[in-house]
Amino acid sequence: MNVRPNPKDLTIRRHVVGKSYPHDSADRHVRGKAVYIDDMPDLPGTLHIAPVLSPVAKGVLKKIDAREALKMPGVVRVLTAADVPGHNDIAPILSGEPVFADGKVAHVGQIVAAVVATSLAEALQAAHSVKLSIKEQTPCFDVEEAHKAGSVTLKNQHLVQGDAAGAMKKASRIFEGKFRIGGQDHFYLEGQIAYAIPGENGEMTLWSSTQHPTEVQLHVAEFLGQPANDLDVQVRRMGGGFGGKESQPTIIAAIAALGAKLTKKPCRFRLRRDDDMEATGKRHGYVINWQAGLSDEGRIDALKVEAMANAGHVADLSGPVVTRTLTHLDNCYHIPNADFLGVAARTNTVSNTAFRGFGGPQGMVAIEGIIDTVAREMGMDPNELRAINYYGDTTGDLTPYDQKVEDNRIRDVVDRVMQQADWAKRRKAIDAFNRKNKVLKKGLAMMPVKFGISFNLTALNQAGSLVHVYKDGSVHLNHGGTEMGQGLFTKVAQVVAEVFGLPLEAIKITPTTTGKVPNTSATAASAGSDLNGAAARNAAEEIKARMVAVAAQKLDCEKAQITFERGKAHGPNGSMTFAQLANDCWFQRVSLSAAGFYKTPKIHWDGERLKGRPFFYYTYGAAVAEVVIDTLTGENRCLRADIVQDCGKPLNPAIDLGQIEGAFVQGMGWLTCEELWWDKSGKLRTVGPSTYKIPGSRDVPPHFKVSILDDEPNREDTIFHSKAIGEPPLMLAISVWLALRDAVSSLSGGKMPASLDTPATAEAVLFAVEDMKRRVAAQSSQ
Known part of the structure; x- marks a missing residue:
């Protein structure tokens, strides 16, 4: 059983945590001073990239004719699958999800090639001159047709509890129906963008508007045929993400990096709004078939649901999205006999992907639509039916x-x-x-x-951080979370400030970078503060413990008597400023740096049995x-x-x-x-x-x-x-x-x-x- 928190944890008076502070960049946001990747000035020699998109939903890609484009002013080269030195595969979970279409196209808007030119205008103009020879095939756009034909991106998921079939036969009332749930575009204010800056000996700095810097680092490295330690992926902020920058940015970053590797010049690749909406994934649309068996009193004795997701042309993150749909079909209701089938149907549309809620919203729309329908059919108030269940x-x-x-x-x-x-x-x-x-x-x-x-995947529930205390008492904070406007950086800085007893302004927030904190998870699943806040606290507490030992020596007291509050270390015999203590720690050769780590406890998951x-x-x-x-x-x-x-x-x-x-x-x-x-x-x-x-x-x-x-x-x-x-x-x-x-x-x-x-x-x-x-x-x- 869960236990209540330690009362001591709750009675401690907090000075920074729990207080309302503005977003760390709020002032810069409203004044237009916040620097996004496209605001970064071009380095000398920077080239710009524009995509060549498939005009066909399904077909055999027979030829890419870039001769006319290569003759146009400013054009440096045209990138295709043939130029990829590593693996032309960017699948976040499975495989077979190409960056550039290779041998076939599977949806209108799929990236087939990319033009590299000295200006964006020149690149865009030349992209229209690339001719594609495609032998068209019959596409499928309908989820139900795809499911009927057995066209899926991964095997079906089946969540079973109790005996739904048996309970359905015994139910007093049986209802059934269908819902169609539409998708949604992320419509972030800042579109997909990456800026790749080559260094020496194969090294590269890659600025990416991504929720998952580690995924960009690893997959782009594989795409280029290089080790991950050649790439340093950085992101200070995104102009919105909502899940649309979890797996999708890797494609954009990979193309920018390939351009930089082959031309040996910085390359910037950003999508215009219309190209972005055509080429990148959405929230999954669903078709829901359902059957519910209820008692005369309104108790849901059995529920069968077939949840068919429009995965698009490849799997992307559809597997875990469908899993979360199935695990949220119950919402707030105890359903003793459940039979939930999850399907990721393959269609010839853009690959659908993560979106705020990650499949949970679709599951809740389904069960709430069922509640509303059944209640009215039974002559009950929907809220009464809810309360019963x-x-x-x-x-x-x-x-x-x-x-x-x-x-x-x-x-x-x-x-x-x-x-x-x-x-x-x-x-x-x-x-x-x-x-x-x-x-x-x-x-x-x-x-x-x-x-x-x-x-859903237990391994993703981990995070890292890096905290430095400098001799003057200022604090440097870095962690694996990314800032997309949700205020994560501010919250984590509050945590560190609370540990050290410092004002919030003493904590320097720095861009997320794979060079400081490795192997982190995406900022997603609403877990950004939980994971990164805990990792940062662990690092800060480690440094604080070392500082406490020095403070106890300086203030002639026991370590347990030292407290940190309002920028000072306090003991029963006096106080000293945090800056004084930091300098004394340095003088005594005490480390003021720590890498923090956190993994979520208690969780476990059998993905086969659900x-x-x-x-x-x-x-x-x-x-x-x-x-x-x-x-x-x-x-x-x-x-x-x-x-x-x-x-x-x-x-x-x-x-x-x-x-x-x-x-x-x-x-x-x-x-x-x-x-x-x-x-x-x-x-x-x-x-x-x-x-x-x-x-x-x-x-x-x-x-x-x-x-x-x-x-x-x-x-x-x-x-x-x-x-x-x-x-x-x-x-x-x-x-x-x-x-x-x-x-x-x-x-x-x-x-x-x-x-x-x-x-x-x-x-x-x-x-x-x-x-x-x-x-x-x-x-x-x-």
Whole structure:
């Protein structure tokens, strides 16, 4: 059983951790002073690269004719698969995922070649002159067709608990249906980019906008046919990542590095927005088939789900994405008999990849759609059906993958959000509004979230750090995490400042680099603060222990009597400044440098059986959303959102608040307005803000109230008993989709479930309204 944190850990007065500090680059962000890779001035002789993309979804690549391009002004050379000195394979997990198309093309927008020129304009112009000879073949764009034909990127995953078939036969009520869940483009502000700077003896500095510097280092080294220690991958900040810069940047970095290696000059490769959207992966779209067996009281006795993900043309990260979908199909509900099948279907679209939530959101959309549908079919309030099926508070119910839910806060979190949102009063008011209004209809819905924190692959749950204390008392901090706007660097610096009893400004934040901290994991899975914060604390504590010994000698006391606070080391007989102590340590030849390491405890996972403890702990949250729809046009708006989010003991409440708000709005965009649309040839037509609608400031709910729960520390020994915050709030936006379904359902008096998939665009809402009207009319005529 889990135990509560050591009370001593919680009664210590914190001076830096737990306080609200601004993002370390916030001032530079708003003033345009923050330096991104494309802001770095060109070194003398820098060359620029532009991609040549496949115009065909599937075919045999017979010839690449670059003769005309090579004659154009400024063109230095054209890179293809034939120029790769190492392995033309960039697969993050499996193999057979080429950087350059070689012998065949598998989606429109696949990189076939790259033009290297003295300017970006010259490179782009020449790229259009490269002629591709491709013998076209019949592509597949449909997930269900691919699955039926057995076209998958990896073998199916099957998660089984209990006897779903037997329980289904005994169930009092059986329901079934299908959902289609759309994908989503990351639409980061900074596109994919890399800047490769060759050195001597094969060495290279590679600036990459990546969430995973180690992956870039290792795979680019293999691509170039060199050892990893030839490459130093660096990143100070990204202009957004959201998972889109976990595996995808390696392709861009590899091409930039190849250009630098072959020309012996610095090479910069950045994708324009339209090329970026065509060539890089998205959130996986899904088709969900389901069957549920319930008791007359509403207990889910059995649930069968077939979750088919659109993997795209290669596997990429689809395997673990599907795994996380399967391990989040339960969400907050105890399902004793489960049969979940996960499929990664191969289609001729861009390879889909990591995206905030990493498959978890799709699993939660599925179960919440099931809850909403079944409840209305049974004549129940969806929230009543939820409450009947919640995991127990203290019983340690088993999830379908055999992890105990021992620290369940969902009832508490739901009760708080319902009170905050004044649910009962507003439910009556909205029902009255809907009875009076024929055109405008309102909807109200609540969404609970239980989200597991840790990487699916146990080995990825590790991190390293490097901390130096200089003679003047200033501190240098480096760790394997990357900064993409989420405030990770600030949080980790707060941790180090707290250990040394220093003000935050005494900690120098430095760019992530594989040359200082090796073999780190991606900044993903919401684990950045947990992993890197703990690694940095371990390094700082090691240095502090050495400094304490010197301080005790200088202050004539026992080591246990030394405390670090407000820039000084204190003992019962006096104090000395941290800078004085650092200098004394140096004078006595005491090391003031340490490499910290951390690995998440307790977790284990059997990837074949899909059983174990994949998550160190769970975070909990709940949201209530109110929407209004126009039944004549389908136009809709989220009017109000109330959120309660469990954060343990937050490291930085202000940054956490920003993460919650941003995640909710991004999730709302995925579920309501961000529609990816390919034409019949397989070409993506939504390739920019004019055709792909992301939420704007006017889409944010006018009433938007977020409450952070900090009254219950994480019972697991995380960094200062905090909880992760990056991904979980995104799923709270499912409340908006459920509220839209509720608004459409109001046309039937709330008795019929809406036929509304995601994204619930105005067009989709209008179709759902018309479908509901037909069903109501048909029922009335019987």
